Amino acid sequence: MPQALLDIRDLAISFRQSHATSRSPNGGYLRALDGISLRVPPRMTLGVVGESGSGKSVTALSILRLLPEPPARIDGGQVLFTSQRDGEAERDLLRCSPQELRRIRGGHIAMIFQEPMTALNPVYTVGDQVGESLRAHQALTRREGLSRAVELLDQVGVPDASRRVHDYPHQLSGGQRQRVMIAMALSCHPELLIADEPTTALDVTTQAQILDLLSRLQQKLGMSMLLISHDLGVIATVCQHVAVMYAGQIVESAPARTLFRRPRHPYTIGLLTALPRLGMARERLREIPGRVPRLSEVAQGCRFADRCPHAQERCRKETPALLDEHDRIAASEAGSQQQLVRCHFPIETSTQRLRAIDAEVVR
Amino acid sequence: MTALSSPQAVDRGDDKSPPLLSVRGLCKHYVVGRQGVFFGPPTLVRAVDDVTFSLRAGENVGLVGESGCGKSTLGRTLLRLIEPTSGEIYIDGIDVRGLRSRELRRLRRHVQMVFQDPFGSLNPRLTVHELLAEPLRVHGLVEPPARGQKEVEAVERLLDNVGLPAESRRRYPHEFSGGQRQRIGIARALAVRPKLIVADEPVSALDVSIQAQIVNLLRDIQERENLTYLFISHDLKVVEHLCERVAVMYLGRIVELAETDALYGAPRHPYTAALLASVVEPPHIAEPGTPLSGAPRRRETPSQAERRRLFLFGDPPSPTSPPLGCPFHPRCPKYAELKQPDLCRSERPVLTMLPAKLGTGPHQVACHFAE
Numbered sequence A: 001m002p003q004a005l006l007d008i009r010d011l012a013i014s015f016r017q018s019h020a021t022s023r024s025p026n027g028g029y030l031r032a033l034d035g036i037s038l039r040v041p042p043r044m045t046l047g048v049v050g051e052s053g054s055g056k057s058v059t060a061l062s063i064l065r066l067l068p069e070p071p072a073r074i075d076g077g078q079v080l081f082t083s084q085r086d087g088e089a090e091r092d093l094l095r096c097s098p099q100e101l102r103r104i105r106g107g108h109i110a111m112i113f114q115e116p117m118t119a120l121n122p123v124y125t126v127g128d129q130v131g132e133s134l135r136a137h138q139a140l141t142r143r144e145g146l147s148r149a150v151e152l153l154d155q156v157g158v159p160d161a162s163r164r165v166h167d168y169p170h171q172l173s174g175g176q177r178q179r180v181m182i183a184m185a186l187s188c189h190p191e192l193l194i195a196d197e198p199t200t201a202l203d204v205t206t207q208a209q210i211l212d213l214l215s216r217l218q219q220k221l222g223m224s225m226l227l228i229s230h231d232l233g234v235i236a237t238v239c240q241h242v243a244v245m246y247a248g249q250i251v252e253s254a255p256a257r258t259l260f261r262r263p264r265h266p267y268t269i270g271l272l273t274a275l276p277r278l279g280m281a282r283e284r285l286r287e288i289p290g291r292v293p294r295l296s297e298v299a300q301g302c303r304f305a306d307r308c309p310h311a312q313e314r315c316r317k318e319t320p321a322l323l324d325e326h327d328r329i330a331a332s333e334a335g336s337q338q339q340l341v342r343c344h345f346p347i348e349t350s351t352q353r354l355r356a357i358d359a360e361v362v363r
Numbered sequence B: 001m002t003a004l005s006s007p008q009a010v011d012r013g014d015d016k017s018p019p020l021l022s023v024r025g026l027c028k029h030y031v032v033g034r035q036g037v038f039f040g041p042p043t044l045v046r047a048v049d050d051v052t053f054s055l056r057a058g059e060n061v062g063l064v065g066e067s068g069c070g071k072s073t074l075g076r077t078l079l080r081l082i083e084p085t086s087g088e089i090y091i092d093g094i095d096v097r098g099l100r101s102r103e104l105r106r107l108r109r110h111v112q113m114v115f116q117d118p119f120g121s122l123n124p125r126l127t128v129h130e131l132l133a134e135p136l137r138v139h140g141l142v143e144p145p146a147r148g149q150k151e152v153e154a155v156e157r158l159l160d161n162v163g164l165p166a167e168s169r170r171r172y173p174h175e176f177s178g179g180q181r182q183r184i185g186i187a188r189a190l191a192v193r194p195k196l197i198v199a200d201e202p203v204s205a206l207d208v209s210i211q212a213q214i215v216n217l218l219r220d221i222q223e224r225e226n227l228t229y230l231f232i233s234h235d236l237k238v239v240e241h242l243c244e245r246v247a248v249m250y251l252g253r254i255v256e257l258a259e260t261d262a263l264y265g266a267p268r269h270p271y272t273a274a275l276l277a278s279v280v281e282p283p284h285i286a287e288p289g290t291p292l293s294g295a296p297r298r299r300e301t302p303s304q305a306e307r308r309r310l311f312l313f314g315d316p317p318s319p320t321s322p323p324l325g326c327p328f329h330p331r332c333p334k335y336a337e338l339k340q341p342d343l344c345r346s347e348r349p350v351l352t353m354l355p356a357k358l359g360t361g362p363h364q365v366a367c368h369f370a371e
Ligand SMILES: Nc1ncnc2c1ncn2[C@@H]1O[C@H](COP(=O)(O)OP(=O)(O)OP(=O)(O)O)[C@@H](O)[C@H]1O
Pocket: B030, B032, B045, B046, B047, B065, B066, B067, B068, B069, B070, B071, B072, B073, B074, B234, B319
């Protein structure tokens, strides 16, 4: 396997509950992430998809140690980062010194969030802010910083950038603010861009533009990207590889095409069939019964068992492990050998049945 | 499809039976400042601008458009939660604008609203029983005493209607998940047996798995009770699943209105086409039995290149100074394609009925060059 740029192994994180007392079980800590493993190869985009509360943001924030500790507590695992730039060794971000971490945050890994307004300073112009983040990495005068900021804003599609640099964040639309955030993130030439729900607050029209921009920049700059979203459509548009999270765990992980065309975990299948789609007017939606368990409700066995149409005795007793269940046809299509599934009874995808459906779809 | 064969089919106002809701020339303008320092003319936001449409009883109409286009404002003016600036609203023959504040209560029996954020719209200090019994008491729909046998039965019936267990009655809103709170919000709206429900983004805050439950619930209830919906959403996929007709808004105005199949299958306003091209979806699963009833109708999905051609550039313009002529022209792919015709800059297109043509039904469209 080629060296991954980012390799998260068995990451476990808990949060101390605000109402915890000295007699609460586990000292009042609840597990929010349990055994998360993710690999982002160089120049690839990994998508992480899941419903709210599944642990997507906690995963993203933990990579750069941005979680407040306490209430957060890292219970175990590694976040291995191996820069592709010369002379850099593999390092575990969970065990780096604060200076080291700051260097990596500034020069190798950048992050953008759902609500750009909270990450921008309302009292400085966007030109000042983009210029400032450029000057943090390069020796530039304020003037040079500003003119590089104009170039950068132009590159991310802010119209009329030379005039816009003098605007304050509140004078920009949501889409333009997200572009400014992207420009700031790119100012350090990151090897990895972590984007947590970057288009969730935007209209579909603006979302389409931003997704297009992110894919083009990722390819042009040869970056890796970790894209987090609850929206399967967004993930499908941008990502080459996809991991599905449920209640703090990864339940399925595969190349995008395999995951969407031949999902094997009952939850992934449930999500994909619950989704309203264009062209299926007045079709009744498939429901997943029940709701996501709270952290405090997670017990022994499969976390999806209460909602799973295929659940059996064993599912409630034995916690399934994330295993490679790859199927030869699916693998040959996608050019990869892996389809990790956390389920005792992964859904069958027999060759013949799939051929028959493919024929139908083509027709 | 016979419904698509006559142009009258789209404007339900021309039906024999009077429409349940009829809106004519509705405007809501906000004064947000003055041009110049003191005595200049007011700066207006035309949140809703000259909107005319009608709903037949039992119909389910979707209202879509980008953020800020005026969907919520339109929905709220119908109930006079916001006072319209001008125009007519008739609901079941009642002149809504003529009602005095006391008579408004009677209106609220006929028209109810369901909101996006069920938490924000439910009083956290009341039990679910109190939340559901209150509208029943106000409208005298249940025998006293409060919390008596009859009332408990009525509340339990409402809960059952929306798929919640009877014991939920004793609990408080914060003890429920988002999807369950939305069920409570729906039960509360249904309590007074309204004729029309204005639902403002009722499933937008919900996760996919819960969203499907609520979309199905809204549909079941509509069929069961023959309700009329005005369903406001920015999600074109949900609207296609739920609605029979769809109105598309841009900068306070309806720019296209047609039967769902016709609008989605062959949009005739460039803005609608662009909205549809922006929708992202994952590929279809290659598993048998995906749809519950028969094979899904799969329309041609546009290629990425085709979608790029339709992509909109830029954002919606400022509502305080909308572009002259067709307010959509600075972003319109067709305007660019046609080499920027003067007409689009000089004259505002009005919503006009275009007859059916091969492959699509009649549409009301506001575009000089609609085909
Ligand atoms: N009280 C108000 N004063 C001034 N302007 C307002 C007021 N309420 C709404 N507006 C403006 O009216 C326009 C329409 O707003 P509205 O909330 O109806 O949009 P919407 O289509 O529901 O958007 P969203 O999809 O974001 O909910 C916007 O430009 C908004 O800024």
